[in-house]
Amino acid sequence: MAKTAQEKLDAKREKAYYKKHKHMYRIKPSDIVFNIINYTIFTLFTITCIYPFWYLFINTISDNEMVGRGEINFIPKGLTIQNYLNLRNVSDLGSAFLVSVSRTILGTALMVLASAFVGYLVTKQEMWHRSLCYRFLVITMYFNAGLIPGYMNMVMLGLTNNYLVYIIPGIVAPYNIILVKTYIESIPAELEESAFIDGASYMVVFRHIIWPLSKPILATIAIFGAVGHWNSFQDSLIYMANSPKLYTLQHRLYVYLNQSSNLAALASSAQSAEALKNAAAQQLNSKVIKYTISMVSVLPILCVYPFMMRYFEKGIMLGAVKG
Amino acid sequence: MAKVSKVERGVGDYVYWIIRLMAVVAAVFAFLPAINPIRINDKIDENIALFTSAFSYDSLVSKAGLLLRRGTVSNISFVVAYIASIIMMIGIVILVISICFSLGNVLMKRFGASVALIGSGIGIVGAMVSFIANHLVKLQKFEHPEVDLNATMPMGLILITIAFAVIFITAIALRFILPSGADEDEMYMEPKYKLFLMFLPFGALAFLFCYLPLWGWRYAFFDYQAGGTLSMDNFVGGKWFTYLFQNAATRSDVFRVMRNTLIMSFLGILTSWLPMVFAIFLTEAKSEGFRRFVQIFTTIPNFISWVLVYALALSIFDTTGFINQLRVMIGSLDNIDNAPNYLMSSSGIWFKMWAWGTWKGIGWSAIIYIAGISGIDQQLYEAATVDGAGRFQKMWHITVPGLLPTFFVLLLMSVAAILSNGLDQYLVFQNAVNAKTIKVLDLYVYELGLGGGGSIPLSTVVGMFKSIISVILLFGANALSKALRGESII
Known part of the structure; x- marks a missing residue:
């Protein structure tokens, strides 16, 4: 398409501008040094x-012999997936994996549902004692009774050595409720009002208007919540003292990292008998197994990472901190 | 949208307060171990409440487990007590539901009174069963005089029976007091109460897990041993508070821990401008691809747990780790067997912990500043360029002032959190060599109370001090922010 006269004029002006201010756009040696x-x-x-x-x-993923000689520093050599297959024989790893996966799915789903629902409720001005209820939740972010009273509370509620302790306390997440509330307040009120005029109930409005429209913020809190659940270590450490079967993967990894070398024995059945004859091999084996378990624990995070980038680039999570 | 309410306040509404009050009392009962109505013998744990008893038979018989396994005692009284607790819990739940109906119109109130009638009826049945269980214990004692199992008449059982009875009578009365609602043909509740009731379960959860723990502060005033019980016999008043400072060993521990905590927090606060500098210099890079590349990969460490950070640290700094392999390769170390383990050293541990924290967090913390920079008006930079400002002048006079409000808020928040370094990082990096210098307050409280220290009261005291000081610091920081910037941070 031919350029219009106006566009030509603009281009000409721009050129003249750059010519006039050439000194500003010239690359100086100091810039090169700075950039380097x-x-x-x-x-x-x-x-x-x-x-x-x-x-x-x-x-x-490298040949264990070469790992032992310290040859694997920059590129993998002698590719093998044997180490990952050996994990089948590491006791308790399967249950820990199951606990972590299930709590991540269940805990995140319930947290997102509750945050969306409560976030919606506290935007309703007509709610009885609305601001009191909202403050009741928000204040909990600023104080903490402490580790031991919290533990004694869980004992009193019968939640120690109980899988539910991973799920229930995390359902009400005040910070996420604030995020959802702020987001819902930005949705045009007319949408809701027209539904109410048509006789819709709060639940119907929540399900058919608020929930679909707040999906971006819900996805954000879901991803961050899931990462939090996956990385959880402290609750397992504190509340599961007598239930090793209910350890999370992170806690299990912590236990393994602190074991000296007997871990290798756990995974030995898949190894050749000769390889385990000398202690050095056992030492090495234990090291590689620790590496492999670590890799398994970090992989899910690396997998959801690309999805997370989308959300924190927009700065959605930062709105509340900015004040 | 909100319909005009036809609900009028009458006598029935005031009488209803008796049911509301009693139902709340009964609900609170469910969580107080001291007045557990099913403690019908002295082998039922003093530390479990009705709620726990109804949910877990195992915790109900935890103290009597040995007797039951030996078979010297029949489990019949325990099973009956378990059934009683379940029935009573069901009654309490129905009562709580019934007081929800009391917020509606007269028709709904009448319905609520019927529900309360049912709930309290069930509760009374549960109490009866509990009395039977109590009697069964007495019978058992007769059969096995050698067994040390004594029937006790729990105070809570009498109290809760009274509460149920009062509700029962009031509910019957209400059925007569409330008019039968000739002008109302369907149950109706004002939207404001509906919303409130929808909120209530979540409020209850917040209460259970955020407010109820404060009740645990009472352990600070008792001579409590794990698995023991709280009573006037072991009430010691302020003993643990003075013990903390009078006992030489504890005092030196606390001072050392406070020193570690404050030094590591101050290192963080002193370098809290680093993420800002990171962001400013990163935005100076002209290539967008490069900026994205750096941002993506420097944020990853923020999303892995401290356990995994420790796993990475092991792989790099351990005896056979990357650093030592590299040293062998370039010849600065003759044999991998003589290699040092860099994690097993206490030198510069405060700096190392700061470095790990910064490595993990800087990319993530920089994002808020990067967002801030993109929000600064570009015309300011153009004007400055025209006026001949150089790169660093523009940074100092435009970017930094633009980011200072954000920086200030984050700085105040980190000051408020000065005692809360967290537990995970220091726990995973702790070992026999560095234990003295790495222990921060959170780790100390954990180890004192649960990790082998075994002193619940003392660690509760330390935790109380921490909580109170933290709240004071937070409000102080908030007041400072209000005074200086006219904006609050919380």
Whole structure:
């Protein structure tokens, strides 16, 4: 398409502008030095952030002999998935995995449902003592009775050594409720009002208007909530003292990391008998198994990571902090 | 939308308060171990409440387990008590539902009174069963005089029976007092109460897990042993508060822990400008692909647990870790067998912990500043360029002032959280060599109370101090923010 006269004129003006202010757009030597230093520092720091993951990974998929000789530092050699297959024989790992997966799914789903529903309720001005109810929830973010009273409370409620302790206390999440409430308040009120005029109940409005429209914020809290559940370690440590079967994966990993070398014996049945004859091999084996379990624990996070990027790039999570 | 209410307040509404009050009392009873109505013999744990008894038979018989396994005592009284507790819990739940109906119109109130009648009736049946269980214990004692199992008449059983009876009588009375609602043909409740009732379950959850723990502060005033009981016999008043400072060993522990906590927090606060600098310099990089690359990969560590950070640390800094392999490769270490374990050293542990925290968090913390920078008016930069401002002048005079409000809020929040370093990081990195310098307040409280220290009261005292100081700091920071910026941070 031919350019209009106006566009031509604009282009001409722009050119003239750049010509006039040429001194400002010229690349100075100091800029080059700055850029080199700046890019180098950021590149180096980024490498320190990814390299440990890579190092762990290549050591789990390489030939164990070479791992033992310390030859696997930058690229994997002698590819094998034997280490991952050996995990089948590590006792308690399966149950820990199951506990972590199930609590992540169940806990996140209930938390998101509750946050959406409560977030919607507290936007309703006509609610009886609305601001009191809202404050009742929000205040809980700012005080904490402490670790031991919290533990004694769980004992009193019969929730210690009980799977439900992973799920129930996390259902009401005040911070997420605030996020959802703020989001719902930005939805045009007319949408709701027209539904109410048509005789819809609160539940119908919630299900058919509020829930679909707040999906972006719900997805955000779901992903962050799921990461929180997956990474949970403290509640397992504190409340599951007598129930090793209910340890989360992170807690199980912590236990394994602190075991010296007897872990190798657990996974030995898949290994050749000769390899286990000397202690060095056992030491190595234990190290590689620790690496492999770590890798299994971190993989889900790395998998959902691309989805998370979308949300925190928009800065959705940061709205409340900005004040 | 909100219909005009036809509900009028009458005598019935005031009488209803008796049911409301009594039902709430009964519901609270369910969570207080001291007045557990089914403690019909002295082998039922003093520390479980009616709620727990109804949910778990195992915890009901936890103290009598040995007797039951030996078979010297028949479990019949326990089973009957268990059934009694379930029946009573059902009654209490129905009562709580019935007081929800009391918020509706007269017709609904009448319905609610009927429900209360049913609920209290069930509750009374449960109490009867509990009395039977109590009597069964007495019979058993007659059969096995050698067994040390004594029937006790729990105070709570009498109280809860009275509560149920009062509700029962009031509910019958209400059925007569409330007019039969000639002008109302369907049950109706004002929207404001409906919304409130929908909120109530979530409020109850928040109460159970955020407010109820405060009740646990009472352990600070008792000489409590794990599995023991609280009574006037072991009430010690402020003993643990003075013990904390009078006992030389504890005092030196607390001072050391406070030193570690404050030093590590201050290291974090002193360098809290780092994420801002990170963001400013990252936005100076012209290539968008590079900026995205850096942002994506420097944020990953924020989303892995401290256990995994420790696993990574092991793989890099352990005896046979990456650093030592590299040293062998370049020849600065002759043999991997002589390699040092960098994690097993106490030197510079405060700095190392700060470094791990920064490594994990800086990319994530920078995001808020990057968002802030993109919100700064671009015309300011153009104007400054025209005026001949250089790169650093623009950073200092435009970007930094633009980010300062955010920085200030985050700084105040980190000051308020000065005692809360968290538990995970220090627990996973702790070992025999660095235990003295790495222990922060949260870790100390955990170890004192649960991790082998075994002193619930003392760790409750320390935790109380921490909680109270933290709240004071938070309000102080908030007041400061209000005074300086006219905005609150909470």
